[in-house]
Amino acid sequence: MLIGTAMARRFGNLLIDRAKVAEATLPFEVLICLLLILIVLMQRPKSEGLGTAFGGELTEDLFGHQTTHVLKTMTRNLGIAFFAISALLGWLTIG
Secondary structure, eight states: OOOSSTTEEEETTEEEEHHHHHHHHHHHHHHHHHHHHHHHHHSOOTTOOGGGTTOHHHHHHHHGGGHHHHHHHHHHHHHHHHHHHHHHHHHHHOO
């Protein structure tokens, strides 16, 4: 039995309101997006572009000598999380 709207789904005994889940997930999407932008800008390109604007030595102090490996791993993981949450939000908002 659904509650008055098509936005609710029953999974076993659990009734999920898709609009509320979408509202709760959206702040995580924005946070991941901002972190992804920041980490991409912190990466040191071959031409030393914006990486030096954030203090190239600062990132080495934070992550050590394996800065590029850590930043690439974080970028990959945040990209996967961004894609997964975007797909979830897309599924939740489609009627």
